[in-house]
Amino acid sequence: xxxxxxxxxxxxxxxxxxxxxxxxxxxxAGGQTLLPTMKQHLAAxxxxxxxxxxxxxxxxxxxxxxxxxxxxxxxxDVARNADVLRHAPALACLAAGIGDPAVRHMGTIGGSVxxxxxxxxxxxxxxxxxxxxxxxxxxxxxxxxxxxMFTTALEEGEIITAIRVTPPKRAGYxxxxxxxxxxxxxxxxxxxxxxxVRVAVTGAGxxxxxxxxxxxxxxxxxxxxxxxxxxxxxxxxLLSDIHAAADYRAHLIxxxxxxxxxxx
Numbered sequence: 375x376x377x378x379x380x381x382x383x384x385x386x387x388x389x390x391x392x393x394x395x396x397x398x399x400x401x402x403a404g405g406q407t408l409l410p411t412m413k414q415h416l417a418a419x420x421x422x423x424x425x426x427x428x429x430x431x432x433x434x435x436x437x438x439x440x441x442x443x444x445x446x447x448x449x450x451d452v453a454r455n456a457d458v459l460r461h462a463p464a465l466a467c468l469a470a471g472i473g474d475p476a477v478r479h480m481g482t483i484g485g486s487v488x489x490x491x492x493x494x495x496x497x498x499x500x501x502x503x504x505x506x507x508x509x510x511x512x513x514x515x516x517x518x519x520x521x522x523m524f525t526t527a528l529e530e531g532e533i534i535t536a537i538r539v540t541p542p543k544r545a546g547y548x549x550x551x552x553x554x555x556x557x558x559x560x561x562x563x564x565x566x567x568x569x570x571v572r573v574a575v576t577g578a579g580x581x582x583x584x585x586x587x588x589x590x591x592x593x594x595x596x597x598x599x600x601x602x603x604x605x606x607x608x609x610x611x612l613l614s615d616i617h618a619a620a621d622y623r624a625h626l627i628x629x630x631x632x633x634x635x636x637x638x
Contacts, residue, residue: 376418382427386510386535389423393531396421401533403446403485406477425533426482436461441541442508445484445534450475452483461541462503464563464638468495468547473556484534490582492523492613493557495549497583500537501574502563503545508536523582542567544597546638548630549577552617559618560626562589564634570594573631578612578623589631602632 379396383389393399399421400408411417425431431446436457443452452458453470472478472486472495486496487507500507500516507514510533519527528534542565549561558577565572573589576582592601607624614620 376412376415378412378419379421380424381421382424384428386425386428386431386533389425389428389533390510390531392421392423393533399423401425401488403488404448404481406473406481406485407489407491408485431484431535432482434458439540441539443483443537443539445487445536446482447484448479449473449481449483449486450478453478462539462545464542464545464547464565464634465499465503465539467637468499468563471495471549471551471556477556483537487519487537488526488528488534490520490524490526491557492579492582493552493555493559493577495547495558495561495576498558498561498563498574498576499547501583501585502565502572503539503542504565504567504569504572505540506538507534508538509534513538517585520583523580525582540568544638546634546636548633548637550626550630560623560630562586562627562630562634564589564593564631564638566593566597566638571597575627578627580611580613586627586631589627593635597635597638599632599635602628602635605631 400419402422402424426446432444434455449469449472458466545565547563549558560578561576571594573586588605592605609620609624612620612623
């Protein structure tokens with residue numbers, strides 16, 4: 375690994391100042407993506423700004439009909455939190471299926487959403503649940519947040535502090551996981567929210583997570599597994615790689631959507 379300077383700020387404001395003063399700095403939360411890329415010499419940040427121990431950055435609260443999850447909350451803590459299990463059990467199920475135990479106890483929800491890996495689980499939940507990404511500067515609606523593969527609406531020096539979710543009427547998640555990495559070859563999160571049915575697909579899109587309008591329309595008419603069967607899933611715009619061809623991913627979208635609805 376290259377030489378880097380490690381910082382452990384005591385507040386979000388201090389972290390933002392450190393990042394602003396060091397253009398090549400990177401935020402460190404769980405480090406499950408950043409540290410491996412540094413070991414492979416694919417990233418060489420001048421400074422690491424560790425936000426995990428900042429007071430208030432981790433933990434879950436439920437108040438006023440809203441679930442607020444701190445950005446530094448580990449996947450394992452999301453999976454077993456009583457408020458998440460009560461108000462958004464599909465999100466807890468998703469978190470419980472990320473990676474392996476070591477990854478789940480170190481990786482964080484904010485890190486995953488900030489990185490926006492095209493095969494990550496959390497982006498599908500954030501998009502389908504119409505969640506709000508809260509930063510040190512503003513609040514960003516899910517539909518405006520995801521911009522493409524590894525690309526988000528975050529600006530330079532902007533730090534995610536929380537993910538805010540309005541509990542859905544019902545929701546479910548299902549994924550076909552890569553047996554080695556446990557990343558999603560295809561993952562589908564379905565949710566019936568106050569604003570209607572939303573379906574988000576991860577692992578399949580060439581531009582990252584996306585909503586599937588055809589599935590949303592079908593499930594809005596009939597929120598049943600059988601409703602998925604009548605939806606044509608196109609392979610256009612889907613990933614095709616050594617793990618799965620685009621047409622196979624298209625098939626998996628239908629299968630995972632059906633399972634997600636059944637789980638809901």
